[in-house]
Amino acid sequence: xxxxxxxxxxxxxxxxxxxxxxxxxxxxxxxxxxxxxxxxxxxxxxxxxxxxxxxxxxxxxxxxxxxxxxxxxxxxxxxxxxxxxxxxxxxxxxxxxxxxxxxxxxxxxxxxxxxxxxxxxxxxxxxxxxxxxxxxxxxxxxxxxxxxxxxxxxxxxxxxxxxxxxxxxxxxxxxxxxxxxxxxxxxxxxxxxxxxxxxxxxxxxxxxxxxxxxxxxxxxxxxxxxxxxxxxxxxxxxxxxxxxxxxxxxxxxxxxxxxxxxxxxxxxxxxxxxxxxxxxxxxxxxxxxxxxxxxxxxxxxxxxxxxxxxxxxxxxx
Numbered sequence: 001x002x003x004x005x006x007x008x009x010x011x012x013x014x015x016x017x018x019x020x021x022x023x024x025x026x027x028x029x030x031x032x033x034x035x036x037x038x039x040x041x042x043x044x045x046x047x048x049x050x051x052x053x054x055x056x057x058x059x060x061x062x063x064x065x066x067x068x069x070x071x072x073x074x075x076x077x078x079x080x081x082x083x084x085x086x087x088x089x090x091x092x093x094x095x096x097x098x099x100x101x102x103x104x105x106x107x108x109x110x111x112x113x114x115x116x117x118x119x120x121x122x123x124x125x126x127x128x129x130x131x132x133x134x135x136x137x138x139x140x141x142x143x144x145x146x147x148x149x150x151x152x153x154x155x156x157x158x159x160x161x162x163x164x165x166x167x168x169x170x171x172x173x174x175x176x177x178x179x180x181x182x183x184x185x186x187x188x189x190x191x192x193x194x195x196x197x198x199x200x201x202x203x204x205x206x207x208x209x210x211x212x213x214x215x216x217x218x219x220x221x222x223x224x225x226x227x228x229x230x231x232x233x234x235x236x237x238x239x240x241x242x243x244x245x246x247x248x249x250x251x252x253x254x255x256x257x258x259x260x261x262x263x264x265x266x267x268x269x270x271x272x273x274x275x276x277x278x279x280x281x282x283x284x285x286x287x288x289x290x291x292x293x294x295x296x297x298x299x300x301x302x303x304x305x306x307x308x309x310x311x312x313x314x315x316x317x
Contacts, residue, residue, distance in 0.1 A: 001021075001104040002018070002020075002317070003017070003020045003066045004017055004066060004067055004068065004102035004103065004296045004314075005017065005018050005066065007061060007065045008061045009047070009048055009062070010048065011047075011048070012300040012301040014047070015296060016297060017293060017296055020066070020103070023106060024107065025079045026079055028079055029079050030075050030077070030078045030079065030085050030113070031078070031107050032073040032074065032075060032108065033076040033105055034073040034101065034102075034103060034104060034105060034106055035072055035126075036122040036314065036315050036316065037068045037313070038127045038129075038313045039299060039308075039312040040069065040130045040131060041152075041155060041213060041236050042054075042069065042236075043069070043300075043303065044304055045236070046062065046098065046099070047067070047304060051238065051242050053242075057099060064100055066099060066103050067100075067101075067102055068099065068100065068101030068102030069095045069100075070093075070094055070095075070128075070129040071092065071093065071095060072091070072125035073092070073122065073316075074088060075087055075088060082110055090115065090122075091110075091113045091115060092114060092116045092122075092126060093112045093129050093268065093271060094129035094266050094271070095112070096112060102293070102314055104317070112268055114268055114275065120279070123287065123290060124285060125275075126313055127285040127310075127311040128271070128274065128278060128285045131285065132270075132274035132275065132278070132285065133264055133267060133271055134160075134235055134262075134264050135157065135160035135283070136273060136274040136277075137264050138211045138235060139165050139168060142168040142170050142208075142209060143169065145170070145171070146165075146168075146170045146208040147171050147206060147227070148172050148210075148211065149173045149174075149175065149200055149206075149207045149210045150162055150165070150173070150175065150213070151200065151210065151211070151215075152175065152176060152213035152214035153174035153175055153176050153180075154174070154176030154177065154180035154183060154310075155213060155306065156308065156310070156311050157235070158174065158176070159283070159310050159311070160274070160283050162174055162184070162189050162283075163282060163284055165209075167277065171191075172188065172191075173189065173190065173191045173192070174193070175193045175194075175195055176194075176195065177194065180192075183286075183310070187284060187286055200225060201221055201222050201224065202225075203224075203225045204225065205227050206226075207225055207226055207227060207230055208226070208229070208231070209230060209232075210225060210232040210233065212232065212233065212237065213235050214236060214237065215235075215236060215238065217241070219232075219245055222259060226257045227257075230257050230258075231257070232258065232259040233260060233261075233262040234261050234262065235262050285310075286309070286310030286311065288302075288308040288309050288310040288311055288312050289312055290314075291313070291314050291315070293314055293317060294317075299314055
């Protein structure tokens with residue numbers, strides 16, 4: 001079968017497409033004929049091997065050379081112990097281990113998979129899993145009238161965070177490059193900040209919640225942008241910031257405000273919940289661009305450069 005190969009950490013140039021052996025499902029696994037996969041911020045981290053947790057799947061090189069965690073496809077075979085899915089079932093989800101999805105076939109335990117709703121195409125379904133679960137968890141507790149800031153809003157995960165926050169009645173400010181402002185307003189943001197021109201963390205007592213998808217600032221600085229009782233949630237970030245948060249026990253409370261790292265465990269229940277919201281029109285999993293499998297290196301180059309506005313999707317032949 002054809003698959004994307006990344007056998008070392010580095011820039012997008014380390015990615016290639018090549019032939020690899022077909023996977024054979026274990027007794028407790030299903031074999032998925034992948035129809036589409038999407039790229040996330042975690043794929044950018046796994047490409048370069050940074051922050052430090054990106055190397056949990058291999059210190060010097062990825063143990064699984066096939067990247068990609070979000071997939072949608074059709075069950076092609078099921079192990080003898082699998083009773084939940086059968087050949088021909090359309091499924092989607094995030095793979096355990098966060099790798100292996102950018103191939104024509106992948107074998108995986110079915111516990112994280114959900115049935116693909118008929119209302120969604122394979123391309124649309126593949127764009128939801130990781131970003132959707134992050135959005136669902138990061139917006140829980142938002143109330144009508146809250147002021148919410150989403151940093152890194154123009155990338156793979158921001159679209160659904162903005163959509164769910166707006167669905168809950170929040171006023172949303174989206175932060176990203178200036179050339180993404182029109183996209184951010186189009187998907188529902190009330191206001192935008194170009195990070196080249198203004199540092200949102202210089203604002204004082206403005207936001208009830210900050211969802212930071214690209215954390216770069218000290219935990220002792222970001223709290224100043226929060227109102228009393230406000231919450232800052234860092235979903236991803238630079239190694240030095242994560243190490244500082246680790247030293248602080250992953251959470252800081254000051255002046256009645258919370259600054260913490262948001263853990264988002266893989267969850268079928270969360271995937272099904274956020275997908276129902278997408279189908280109901282509460283949010284849109286915006287697709288930036290669709291690449292055929294053979295052009296996957298160009299897809300990774302676009303992701304690494306941060307040029308995408310929404311999810312990059314790779315379609316299988």
